[in-house]
Amino acid sequence: MRIPTHLAEIDPRVYAWLPDFPGTWGMANCTLITSGSAALLVDTPYTAQLTHLLKSAAYQVLPPPAEISTVVNTHANGDHSYGNGEFPGAEIISTDANLRHLCVEPGPDQLEALLDGCRPDDLIGRYLLAHFGRYDFRGLRLTPPTRTFTGRLEVPVGDLTVELIEVGPAHTVGDLIVHVPDSGLVCAGDVLFIGDVPVHWAGPLEGVITACQQILDLNPGVVVPGHGPLVGPKEVRSYMEYVAGVRDRIHSLHAQGLDVEEASRILLSERRPGLGLWERLAVLTATEYRHLDALNEPALLLQVLSTAVRLAPESVPGTALPRYTFPGQRHPRS
Numbered sequence: 001m002r003i004p005t006h007l008a009e010i011d012p013r014v015y016a017w018l019p020d021f022p023g024t025w026g027m028a029n030c031t032l033i034t035s036g037s038a039a040l041l042v043d044t045p046y047t048a049q050l051t052h053l054l055k056s057a058a059y060q061v062l063p064p065p066a067e068i069s070t071v072v073n074t075h076a077n078g079d080h081s082y083g084n085g086e087f088p089g090a091e092i093i094s095t096d097a098n099l100r101h102l103c104v105e106p107g108p109d110q111l112e113a114l115l116d117g118c119r120p121d122d123l124i125g126r127y128l129l130a131h132f133g134r135y136d137f138r139g140l141r142l143t144p145p146t147r148t149f150t151g152r153l154e155v156p157v158g159d160l161t162v163e164l165i166e167v168g169p170a171h172t173v174g175d176l177i178v179h180v181p182d183s184g185l186v187c188a189g190d191v192l193f194i195g196d197v198p199v200h201w202a203g204p205l206e207g208v209i210t211a212c213q214q215i216l217d218l219n220p221g222v223v224v225p226g227h228g229p230l231v232g233p234k235e236v237r238s239y240m241e242y243v244a245g246v247r248d249r250i251h252s253l254h255a256q257g258l259d260v261e262e263a264s265r266i267l268l269s270e271r272r273p274g275l276g277l278w279e280r281l282a283v284l285t286a287t288e289y290r291h292l293d294a295l296n297e298p299a300l301l302l303q304v305l306s307t308a309v310r311l312a313p314e315s316v317p318g319t320a321l322p323r324y325t326f327p328g329q330r331h332p333r334s
């Protein structure tokens with residue numbers, strides 16, 4: 001596990017910040033696209049501290065006077081957008097649906113209060129502390145998009161054209177992917193997870209599969225997933241097969257008349273070895289059941305996650321990690 005101090009060069013105009021933290025939540029990838037004195041950043045990290053680390057890495061490769069003047073959020077989850085406020089004056093672009101979704105996402109102050117109230121002797125408390133306790137959300141200001149679109153939007157970055165393509169609802173209601181045709185690059189956001197079981201809040205899973213097909217239709221050489229290492233079309237295809245297999249299994253259990261908890265237990269017992277965060281199978285089941293049962297109300301994130309943890313208690317670490325565990329991170333308040 002490591003927080004990168006340098007960006008990985010994909011080509012001389014495209015770089016990726018790839019935190020290597022399999023099996024945990026919140027460590028998302030970011031991509032820097034630059035040409036001439038222009039630079040666009042796809043997604044911002046979860047905390048101000050992580051965003052400062054990313055910015056230092058970015059300014060090692062950006063030639064002066066290039067500046068990050070455009071930020072794109074692939075979706076409204078905090079691990080892809082809480083760092084927006086660390087780019088004052090930048091244009092922040094996302095979909096209309098993402099801007100609306102931001103209103104129902106928990107804000108940094110709510111997450112901070114939630115973590116403050118977590119008790120390590122309680123199952124969900126231990127889970128949240130283990131996976132989110134390392135993040136310091138204090139002082140973060142929720143910074144929404146300043147420009148939104150539906151469908152497609154082309155954004156010039158120096159000589160490059162960057163295409164933003166709305167593919168939601170899939171992982172969330174308003175997902176977008178980013179295509180740089182000159183580099184053969186697609187940034188997938190969280191429609192694509194590599195290394196761990198994915199989590200999808202909006203669905204249906206068919207939407208995730210269709211979004212991945214849209215990625216493949218762009219014929220990319222390199223795909224940056226929302227979480228995990230860089231991949232190519234072959235890995236995107238295997239991921240689509242995995243998601244389709246999970247979807248088919250959920251549909252079959254639903255057709256047999258099992259309720260969401262019974263179906264979740266079976267999915268959890270059939271998990272594929274080697275994939276981290278397998279408790280998320282219960283979240284995927286709940287998401288898909290909401291569509292199969294035509295329930296309109298949105299998922300309550302914490303409630304769905306608490307159920308997943310209750311059904312998969314073996315997934316919860318034995319001891320909670322302390323709240324702040326990054327090297328150089330300021331000391332926890334006393």
Ligand SMILES: [Zn+2]
Nearest residue numbers: 028079190226
């Ligand atoms: Zn994410």
